[in-house]
Amino acid sequence: MPIVFLVLISFLSHLPILTAQTHLPILTAQIPIFHYNSCFPEEGKYTNSSTYQTNLNIVLSDLTSNAEIDYGFYNMSWGQNPDRVSAIGLCRGDTEPNSCRTCLKNASVLAQDACPNQMEAMGGYDECFVRYSNRSILGVLDKPDFWLYSWTGGNKPADPVKYNQEAKELLEDLRVKAAAGDSLRKYAAANKSGLQSQTIYGTVQCTPDLSHQNCSECLSRAIANISNPCCSDKGIILNQETSL
Numbered sequence: 718m719p720i721v722f723l724v725l726i727s728f729l730s731h732l733p734i735l736t737a738q739t740h741l742p743i744l745t746a747q748i749p750i751f752h753y754n755s756c757f758p759e760e761g762k763y764t765n766s767s768t769y770q771t772n773l774n775i776v777l778s779d780l781t782s783n784a785e786i787d788y789g790f791y792n793m794s795w796g797q798n799p800d801r802v803s804a805i806g807l808c809r810g811d812t813e814p815n816s817c818r819t820c821l822k823n824a825s826v827l828a829q830d831a832c833p834n835q836m837e838a839m840g841g842y843d844e845c846f847v848r849y850s851n852r853s854i855l856g857v858l859d860k861p862d863f864w865l866y867s868w869t870g871g872n873k874p875a876d877p878v879k880y881n882q883e884a885k886e887l888l889e890d891l892r893v894k895a896a897a898g899d900s901l902r903k904y905a906a907a908n909k910s911g912l913q914s915q916t917i918y919g920t921v922q923c924t925p926d927l928s929h930q931n932c933s934e935c936l937s938r939a940i941a942n943i944s945n946p947c948c949s950d951k952g953i954i955l956n957q958e959t960s961l
């Protein structure tokens with residue numbers, strides 16, 4: 718049920734002479750700290766100083782300090798039912814293990830701050846997310862609660878409909894590649910030039926515990942769900958339950 722997830726599209730216009738390396742920092746600089754969270758009140762609350770809270774602290778501390786995992790996907794569980802806590806962490810496929818751990822630490826603080834005493838919560842940044850629950854959260858595709866976001870790193874595209882079409886073609890190619898990934902990583906990223914020398918960057922990723930088919934299906938839904946035509950004047954579009 719892990720959120721399969723993370724579709725990012727970014728685009729730049731009228732900067733054809735800059736190198737790609739110059740583009741990306743500009744993009745991130747324009748979105749200082751992108752973060753999102755989701756609470757799952759239906760799973761209930763734990764009380765302070767409960768066994769559940771102790772187990773949660775253990776799980777999150779293990780998850781965010783594991784220096785052996787270098788492929789960006791973490792899963793940990795601790796305790797006995799009904800106080801058993803399971804957590805997963807996922808970093809974007811291009812994240813170095815060190816910054817991955819820093820991001821996971823921040824994300825676990827964010828989830829707990831945003832969803833105080835919730836048994837199930839998630840929090841994430843651009844580069845990673847953490848989710849924990851009293852349920853087992855590995856391998857099963859959840860209800861359509863994938864997170865999906867996109868942004869533009871420049872002006873609104875001159876032809877948003879055409880832009881969307883180009884972006885979706887890119888993401889479809891990436892979906893096939895990501896879904897074919899192994900049990901450690903299901904990630905694909907690429908860029909292509911669109912209209913008027915715009916470069917379109919795409920990244921798609923599933924948690925690697927999902928099967929090939931479930932990853933592929935979820936990404937299809939996510940891609941179909943990209944708002945059409947894309948790109949608000951503010952330059953950021955959020956779909957689903959994301960928040961800034």
Ligand SMILES: *[C@@H]1O[C@H](CO)[C@@H](O)[C@H](O)[C@H]1NC(C)=O
Binds near residue numbers: 741907909
């Ligand atoms: C864009 O794609 C080209 C060719 O596929 C690749 O060499 C380049 O590194 C990519 N640029 C970025 C910023 O991803």
Ligand SMILES: *[C@@H]1O[C@H](CO)[C@@H](O)[C@H](O)[C@H]1NC(C)=O
Binds near residue numbers: 764765834
């Ligand atoms: C739990 O503890 C935190 C910090 O110590 C406090 O802010 C919060 O109000 C407490 N929550 C409950 C439900 O007592």
Ligand SMILES: *[C@@H]1O[C@H](CO)[C@@H](O)[C@H](O)[C@H]1NC(C)=O
Binds near residue numbers: 750819823842
């Ligand atoms: C993550 O946490 C560190 C240390 O608390 C802080 O310096 C950094 O700004 C945080 N990063 C984000 C993206 O919040």
Ligand SMILES: *[C@@H]1O[C@H](CO)[C@@H](O)[C@H](O)[C@H]1NC(C)=O
Binds near residue numbers: 760798799853
């Ligand atoms: C998680 O906790 C909630 C609230 O206490 C409970 O209703 C639910 O059955 C629990 N789930 C599992 C898998 O134990």
Ligand SMILES: *[C@@H]1O[C@H](CO)[C@@H](O)[C@H](O)[C@H]1NC(C)=O
Binds near residue numbers: 858
């Ligand atoms: C795909 O997800 C469904 C839940 O939506 C789950 O029942 C099924 O076992 C998963 N399939 C595979 C092959 O993992």
Ligand SMILES: *[C@@H]1O[C@H](CO)[C@@H](O)[C@H](O)[C@H]1NC(C)=O
Binds near residue numbers: 790926
């Ligand atoms: C989850 O963690 C366990 C124990 O570390 C490991 O054996 C298992 O392969 C992991 N599962 C996935 C899907 O990564």
Ligand SMILES: *[C@@H]1O[C@H](CO)[C@@H](O)[C@H](O)[C@H]1NC(C)=O
Binds near residue numbers: 861941942943
């Ligand atoms: C996108 O998701 C929302 C909420 O789940 C749904 O109402 C809408 O129909 C979806 N749009 C597309 C194009 O699938």
